[in-house]
Amino acid sequence: MKLINIRKQFPILNQEIYGHPLVYLDNAASTQKPLQVIESLQQYYEQDNANVHRGVHTLSSRATDAYEGARKKVANFLNAKTEKEVTFTRGTTSSINLVASSYARAVCNEGDEIVISAMEHHSNLLPWQQVAKATKAKLKYIPLQNDGTFSIGDVEKTITDHTKIVAISHVSNVLGIANPVKQIAAIAHKHGAIIIVDGAQSVPHMKVDVQDLNCDFYAFSGHKMCGPTGIGVLYGKKQLLEQMEPIEFGGEMINHVDLYDASWKELPWKFEGGTPIIAGAIGLGTAIDFLKAIGLDTIEKHDKQLTSYAVERMKQIEDVRMYGPDDGRFGLVTFNLGKVHPHDLATVLDTYGIAIRAGHHCCQPLMLHFEASATARASFYLYNTEEDVDRFILALEKTKEFFKK
Structure with a gap:
């Protein structure tokens, strides 16, 4: 599948806002859904709607096959060793919180260190603050350069033999740059620490091979990669997941229950208590099929080129300040326009x-x-075009003139 005419696959883009064709540049927050994903949700609810794993009737069997089939697609997509290393969650936030609440609270003690960076999304910061408070571990930050990035040298200085956990984003949702997580993982492992990677902004834009990265955990959300909302993934190395205790208890995650005790199912089901996000997982599997048909290399090349085009056009507008390094952005640019408040813009x-x-x-x-209370962010994806960028630039220039009056 080529990116030419790809917009036709996204019905929501065929509308006008205030009499203008929609130019959707908020993809870092959530992407739009292609017809294939929408139709897969409709098919499940119209033809296969039943609970999974529990029934022997036809609808339950079909739903179970589709749900577990989606897990296999995710495992293949990430190059996990087995689908048992793939747990379905509500999203990146839930995935990180699962690791923080189950793994981190069990292994961290007073004097241990948790290393993160100040570029992290709150979803990869607040859980570690809470772990540090609960266990009396020390939260350490990798120092940032002026442009908001950090050096591998500072990573090496920050991670020590006292470090138990390193939590880092693969791609920053503000800077749009990719962090060297493979190198960071090697440093963490040299000191006996594990690494969890926030992949919310990376999985939509590039190939991710968890075995090559040698990360211990990897978290991402479906809705940022053409999938439904409310579905996410936690990849974890099997040996680590097996030593973790579940944090939600109820139906479907048990092996045996008596009056005073219970035992848990094997991976990954011990972490998926209750009725799972069946339609969401199926929709995510369809989104993966869609992205693989286009090719992640093709998507990465398109997104980088379009972002570079936008950056060059924005440099021509006086009073535009862009945040982060000039090169290497994955699909987004964060900026301010003079003294115009970002919300007004x-x-x-x-x-x-x-x-x-x-x-x-x-x-x-x-x-x-950055000494900024807020910023604006334009983020691009596979259905955006240079024409979208040109319309965005024209609107920026008109906005600048409007606030000069």
Whole structure:
């Protein structure tokens, strides 16, 4: 499948906002859904709607096959050793919290260290704050450079033999740059620590091979990669997942229950108590099929080229300040326009049919680093075009003139 005419696969893009064709540039927050994903959800609810694992009737068997088939697709997509290393969750946030609440609280003690960076999304910061408070472990931050990035040298200085956990984003949702997680994983392992990677912004834009990265845990969300909302994935090395205790208890995650004790099912079902997110998992599996048909290499090349084009066009507008390094952005650019508040900017752009994000992007420590209370963010995906960027630039210029009056 080629990217030419790919927009036709996304029904939501065929509409006008305030009389202008929609230009959707808020993909880092959530991507739109192709017809294949929408139809897979419809098919499940119209033809196969039943609970999984529990029934012997035809509908339950079909639903179970589709649900577990989606797990196999995820395992193949990530190059996991086995589908048992794939746990379905509600999203990246739930995945990270599962590791923090089950693994980290069990292994961290007073004097241990948890290493993160100030560029992390709050979902990969707040759980570690809570673990540190509960276990009296020390939360350590890798120092940031002026542009918001960090050096591998500073990583080596920050991680020590006292470090138990390193939690880092693969791609920053503010800077759009990829961190060297393979190198960071090697450093962490040299000191006996494990590494969990926030892959929410990376999985949609590049091939991810968890065995090559040698990460211990990897978390991402379906809705940022053309899948449904409410479904996410936690990849974990089998030996680590096996030593973890579940944090939610109830139906489907048990092996045996008596009046005073219970035992748990094997991986991955011990972490999936209750009725799982069946339709979401099936939709995610369809989204993976869709992305693989296009090719992740093709998507990465397109997103990088389009972002570079946008950056070059934005450099031509006086008073635009962009945050982060000049090169290497994966699908987004974060910026401010003079003294115009980002929320005002986003509101005016919306009147031209341009959808962007404004605020602190769940990265308040990084905003503090840049001495900015808020920023605007334009983020691109496989269905965006240079024409979208040109319309965005034209709207920016008109907005600038509007606030000069």
